[in-house]
Amino acid sequence: MKGKMLASVLALCLFLGISAADFTLHIYGNADMDDVIDEIDIEYARGIMDGTQDMTDLADVNGDGKVDDEDIRLTEEIINGTATEIKVIDSDGNAVAVKVPVERIVIYNHQCAEILQILNAADKVTGVRDTFERQGSRFPEICKKKNIGNGADVDIEAIVSLDPDLIIAYTFYPTKEDLDEKLPSKIPVLRIDCAGGGPCGIDSIRDCVSILGYLLEARGEAKKYQEWHDRYVDAVETRTSGIPEEERVRVYLESTPEGSETISSRTAIGKNHPAGNLIELAGGVNVAVGHLPLYMETDEEYGEIETEWVLEQNPGVIVGRAMGSGVRPYENEDDSLLRGYADEIRSLPGFDGVDAVKNDRIYIITNDHAVTPNYPSALLLLAKWFYPEVFEDLNPKEAHREYLEMMGISKDLADKNTFYYPEVA
Template identity: 40%
Template structure:
C-alpha cells in the first residue's frame, strides 16, 4: 500500500499466504477472486514485468477499480486528465476528449480533431460508449448529472482522479503510469516533480510559523456578487495546497472550512501581506492577459481592501487554474513560493520551468510558455 508495485509486494503477499502476515490489505487479493493464493503472486509478477494483466487500484473516490491492461482506448474528460496521459506517454491512445481539451488548442494541438464528449460536469455517456473505451478518467466529485458509474458498461473502466491535491497527485500519476505502461515516463516525471517540490519544501521548512507570510486566497467573483464579500479558499483544495507548500499562512483556515464567502471587512481586519486570486478566465485558451489584469485591478481598487498591506505594498497576484493545478502543479508551487519569499527563491525561474514542462513532457514548442495567460503580473515580477 505504498503506491508502488514491486518485489516488496510479492514478499508481503507470500507472508500473508504463509500466515506470517496477519493483516491483509484491500488490494492484497490482486485478482479479486476472494482467495489469497499463488494466482495473486502470478498476477503481481506480471504487473511488475509490465505484461498484460488486470490491474486493480483504489481511485481518489475510494472506489476499487479493475482495469485491463495494456489500455488501448482512453477518454479523458478534463484537460488535467489529458495532460497527465500525454506526460505519461499515452497520447496515441486518446480517442475522445472533454470540452476543456478542445478549448485549449495551444496545449492539445494533436487532439483537436477528436470527438467531443461534453464536459466533465455534463458528460455524454452515449457518445463515450460509442467510442468503445477501455478507460474513462474524470473527477472525484459527482455533478448532479454525472451518471457514468451507472451508464458505462463494465468493459469501460471508470477511474476518478482529481490530479490537483499535493498529497495524492504523485500517487495518481504513478497509478496512471501502471495502466498506460509508461513506467519510464513516470520515473522521469517523478524526478522533475521531486526536484522542484523538494527544493521548495527544504527552503521553507526552517521558517517558523509566526514568521510565515500571511496570505488571503480568493476566487474571482461574478459580476452580480455582493460587493461586501469575497470568496475565500481555506483548506482541502489543490489551490490551498500551493500556499501551504510554499510556506504561507492561509488566513482563512481559522475562519471557515473548505471555501466560502467572507466579509471584505474581515479581510481588512486580518490584513494579509499577500493576496492571491484564482481565475479560470486565463490559461492556455486565453488570447491575452486582459481578464487576469482586470481581476487584479478589481482587487487593487476595491475600497474594502484599500488599507490591506497586500494592496498597499502591491503584493496582489492572480494565477490561472489551468496553470496552478494538474501535473504542472509544480510550476504553480514554485511561483507562489517566489511571490511569498522572493529573496529565498531568487534563483528559480517559473517561466523556465514551464518551458521545461512543455518541451520535455508535453512534447511541444517551449515558446508556447509565452502564449496564453497564466499569471498577472508576469512571472518575472
C-alpha cells in the same frame, strides 16, 4: 465496502502527509503500500502468508479475501508487464478493474489529459468533452478527437459508439447517475483527482500519474515526471521548513468571485483545496482556513466570505486564482484579464489600507497553471512571490518550460504573460 476503502485511503494520506518523500501507489499488488510494485511486494505478500507481515489493503489482488500464490502470480504479471487486468483504487475510494493494455480512452478531465500527454498517450484518446476543442495550444492532438458533449447532459450513445476501454472522469463530474449507471458494465470509469485536493494533497497527483503509467504501459514516462516533481517540491519544502512560524507571510487566497455581490463578499479558498494546499506548501499561512464551508460533498473549504472580514485580517499577501470567463492561459494572448482581476481587488472599498495592497503584493495565478500536474512550477512561483530572497536562485518559468516539454507541446508557451501576474524575475 466503498466507505471503508475510502476511509483507509484518507487515513493513509493523513498519516503520510504531503511530503514529496512518500506516497502510496493505489494498485492492487502493492502489498507493502509504497510508491511502486516490485519484488519487495512479492516478499511482503509471502510474509503475510507465513504470518510475519500484517495484512494490507492492497495485497489481495484477486479479491478473494486472502493472500496466496495466486496473488503473487498476479503481482508478478504486473511487474513484468504481462498482466491482462489491473485493479486500482480511484480518488473516490472505488476499486476499478481495467483491462490492459488500454488502447481507447474517453476523457472528461483536463488535468488528466495533461498527464496522458506526458505519458505519450494522446493518440489513445478517442473522445473528449466539449471544452477540449477550444484548447488547441494546450491539447494540440487531443482537441481534435470526437466531441462527446458536456458532462451535464451525458451522451451515452456517443460514448458507447467509440467502444472505449476506459473513461477518465472527475470525482464529481459527470455524476455517477448520469454516467456510470447508464453505461454497459464492461466499460470502466476511473474517477481520479489530478488537481491535488483533499487530505492527500499533492500526493493524489503523483498517485494518478503512476496509476496511469501502469495502465498505459508508460512507467518510464511516469517516473520522469516524478523526478521532475520531486526535484522542485523538495527544494521548496527544504527551504520553507527553516522559516519560523511567526515570520511566515499571512495570505488571503480567493478565487474569481462567483457571487452577485462581489464588493461585499468574495469567494475564498481554505484547507484541502488544491490551491490552498499550494499556499501551505509555499510557506504561507492561509488566513481563511477554518472560516469557510465545505464545497459540495468534499472536504475542501471553499465559499463566500465577507469583505469586511478580509479587511480585519489585514493579510500581507493576497493571491487570486483566476478561472472561468475566458481565462485560458494557453490560448489567451495577453495578461489583460489577470491585470483586471488584480485591479479589481486593489479597488475594493477599504483595501487601500490592507498591507498586501499598500506593499503591492497582490498576485494572480490561473487555475490551468496551478491546479494541474504542473503545480510544482506554480509552487516555485508562489514561494518566490512570498519569499523572494529565499528563492532568488530558482526559476519558475524554466520549470514550467520543462513541464511543457514533457507534455510534448511548445515550451515557448511559458513565455506568454498569460499564466500569472505579475511577472517574476
